Each structure stands twice: as C-alpha cells, then as structure tokens.
Amino acid sequence: MSIGFRAAASGSGGNSVSVTIPAGVQAGDSLLLMVYVNTDCTITTPSGWQVAKAQQQAEAGGATAAIFKRLAQTGDASTNAVSTNDGAAGVKAGALLIAHSGTDTVDPVHAINSRLDTGGTASVPTPAVTTGVDGCWVVEMCTTKSSTTTVWSTVPAGSTSRVSLIGTGGGHVDGAVADRGPVTPGGYGGGTFTQDANQSSAISYTIALAPKTSTQTLRPVSDVTVGSYTAVPTPGAGVALASRIGEAVRDDNSYIQTPNAPSAAVYEARLAAGQDPLSSDDHTVTVVLSTAGGATSSSCAVALVQGTTVIRSQTFTDVPATPTVYTIDLTGAEADAITDYADLRIRFTWTAA
Structure with a gap:
C-alpha cells in the first residue's frame, strides 16, 4: 500500500x-x-x-x-x-x-x-x-x-x-x-x-x-506457562524457554520439547508487542512442529490467545518426526477480535499417540 x-x-x-x-x-x-x-x-x-x-x-x-x-x-x-x-x-x-x-x-x-x-x-x-x-x-x-x-x-x-x-x-x-x-x-x-x-x-x-510496512512479525519473547517443558539447547539462568523458538531465522536445532508421553501438556509464550495494523486481512500464525522421543505420532492444539481469550485454536494430528511448518490463517472476524496487540500469546497443548 x-x-x-x-x-x-x-x-x-x-x-x-x-x-x-x-x-x-x-x-x-x-x-x-x-x-x-x-x-x-x-x-x-x-x-x-x-x-x-x-x-x-x-x-x-x-x-x-x-x-x-x-x-x-x-x-x-x-x-x-x-x-x-x-x-x-x-x-x-x-x-x-x-x-x-x-x-x-x-x-x-x-x-x-x-x-x-x-x-x-x-x-x-x-x-x-x-x-x-x-x-x-x-x-x-x-x-x-x-x-x-x-x-x-x-x-x-x-x-x-x-x-x-x-x-x-x-x-x-x-x-x-x-x-x-x-x-x-x-x-x-x-x-x-x-x-x-x-x-x-x-x-x-x-x-x-514512511510507508506502511507490508509485514509485522510477532515472535515469542517470554514464558507464560512452562509446566514440564524444557528447551534445547538448555538456556542459561534467567533465560526464557521462548528464546529457543523466537529466533528471526528458523533453526531446527533450537526448540522446546514436551515432557515424556505428554497428555494435554501446555506451554504458553507471550509474543512481542505489535501495533494494530487496522486491517482484518493477512493475519497468519506459523509454527514448526515435530514428534520425537520414540512416539509414533502426536497431536498439538495451537492457540492464539489474547490475555485469557482464545482468538483461534486449531489441532494438528499425526505430527511427523520431521520438523514441519503449519499455518493458521485467521478469518476477518478473528482478526477483528484482537483488541490488544501488546497482549498476544501462543499456546501449545500436546498429546502423544
């Protein structure tokens, strides 16, 4: 524009x-x-x-x-x-x-x-x-x-x-x-x-x-709910697990992992504060998921959350062992439901098959 x-x-x-x-x-x-x-x-x-x-x-x-x-x-x-x-x-x-x-x-x-x-x-x-x-x-x-x-x-x-x-x-x-x-x-x-x-x-x-930028990317910056999740490589003292998935360039050797045999195990991270784009179009959630640790498959519910309100949740089943990109395109109504771009979170709920 x-x-x-x-x-x-x-x-x-x-x-x-x-x-x-x-x-x-x-x-x-x-x-x-x-x-x-x-x-x-x-x-x-x-x-x-x-x-x-x-x-x-x-x-x-x-x-x-x-x-x-x-x-x-x-x-x-x-x-x-x-x-x-x-x-x-x-x-x-x-x-x-x-x-x-x-x-x-x-x-x-x-x-x-x-x-x-x-x-x-x-x-x-x-x-x-x-x-x-x-x-x-x-x-x-x-x-x-x-x-x-x-x-x-x-x-x-x-x-x-x-x-x-x-x-x-x-x-x-x-x-x-x-x-x-x-x-x-x-x-x-x-x-x-x-x-x-x-x-x-x-x-x-x-x-x-300055012209309006075409893309605004909000990456994970801090932990909200950790539970029994861990990060690889192990972060230093006081460093959030979110640092392992908030990189600007994708690195599959840096990630967060669930506890063994997870059952509805939750990890949630706060996203960097953004600005309201004043548009209902082109809101996309992108994640990289994989199944490891000997499990044959797993499912993960990925949710975009504002405060305690779920804006959109989608479950991905039969997640493979190879790191795979999954996307969620918000509808116009879902994008309009976001009222505070400084309070957005990403929530992962994992269950092993």
Whole structure:
C-alpha cells in the first residue's frame, strides 16, 4: 500500500487555535499539525497528539512554531485538534493540518528537519532531509511573520499545494503546506516557498513520511506457562524457554520439547508487542512442529490467545518426526477480535499417540 494525500485543513485564532480534522480522515491515517504564533510563547501539545518537532522561535519577537503528529483513530474525523499558547493578549496564531493514508502504523515520521530565517525576503527555503526507505512521501511546511503579505505565490518545485492561510493585520502570521511522493531513497527539501511581500521571520520544515510496512512479525519473547517443558539447547539462568523458538531465522536445532508421553501438556509464550495494523486481512500464525522421543505420532492444539481469550485454536494430528511448518490463517472476524496487540500469546497443548 503506497502513501497518498488524504485531506488538509486550517484554523486561526489567538491564545487558542482549533482545527477540524477533515471528515474523510480514516483510522490509521497519519496526521501532521503545524501550530504557529506571531510572538515568543509556549505552545501546548494538543490532547492525544505527540511532538514531532519541538517548538522553535525564528528570532526574538518573531514567529514561534511546533509540529505535532498523530495516527488517526476511529472517530477522529470531524473532531477538533486544539492547541493553546501563553502569548500576551492579542497574539495571532494559526494551524495547518495535513492527513495521508498508507503511512507506517508505528511512527509515520521517517525524518524531519527545520530551518529558521530572520526575514527580509519574500522567499523561504526549506531544510534538507535524507530518506532511507523507498516510497516515502515528502511534506514541506512554512510559516512566516509579516504585516504586508497577501498571498503565497509558489510552493517548492514538484510539490502540490495542499493548504495555506494568510493572517490579517500588522505582524500577522501565514502558513502553507505542500507535498509530493512517493520518492526513492535520497535527499529532499531545499525547495522554496514565496510570497508577494517580504517577511520579518520564518520557520520551515521538511518531513518524510514512511510507508506502511507490508509485514509485522510477532515472535515469542517470554514464558507464560512452562509446566514440564524444557528447551534445547538448555538456556542459561534467567533465560526464557521462548528464546529457543523466537529466533528471526528458523533453526531446527533450537526448540522446546514436551515432557515424556505428554497428555494435554501446555506451554504458553507471550509474543512481542505489535501495533494494530487496522486491517482484518493477512493475519497468519506459523509454527514448526515435530514428534520425537520414540512416539509414533502426536497431536498439538495451537492457540492464539489474547490475555485469557482464545482468538483461534486449531489441532494438528499425526505430527511427523520431521520438523514441519503449519499455518493458521485467521478469518476477518478473528482478526477483528484482537483488541490488544501488546497482549498476544501462543499456546501449545500436546498429546502423544
């Protein structure tokens, strides 16, 4: 899934600025919010948002700005993102929001950089960033302080203007956002925002959004229920049995084994914490099973468990002596039943024939 522009919005105010998240925003979209004020002040982080770039001041008495980020949740559309500041009465402030689909669901911001300018020109350069991931999307933002600007004339070459705002009155602040993508790994930024009059100070940003990864693998990381199970090779003191089956590269010489002649013998391991992929598709449990120790065959019930709730259980019978890969494909309903990807476990219940 590639990144795509979803929507944009703006808002203006004084000691409080509110931006309505566009109605078309969907859960999992990345949200970037630039908040800016025309004087030295402290900008608060909107509730539920994170700082992507801490606030900066272009110069004493100049513009102050900060960048915030959020992964959209169900119900975010048409709600307000509100930021306040402690500037003196009469301050002028603004905010611009841009949303994209298809971004990484852990942290959409792959790279970010900023540039401060003391003004005197109608052009504002953007800073450079370097991307190391194919398919990133480049977002450039700019805010200026001026008393005479009336329009944004151009945005960085190759980019599309998504949202802009011109303030009013003396010492007002303006904002603009443009983006482009997808791009190959390399250096980006260095473009120019221009206006129809000189500004007295400016802050610009270049942000690279990372694309959503196609695969997320949650491996066993700790023991929940051990019983009489043992591990081969024997782990050191304090080392979980799970370490023998949580390797990134399959190794059939490293494994966990049941007690002799098991009868409904249980071993359960906690899986590494994951992120909700916000999708009902492509959830697969993969295990490697084998029968050993002289048994002619065995059966194993493999269960994916969240806390104490079994999401899916499937029994494999006549497990052979040769290590064999078995998979369980979750249905959409089963995937939707997972509500906490930080509390998933894998449970094995073995019985010898």
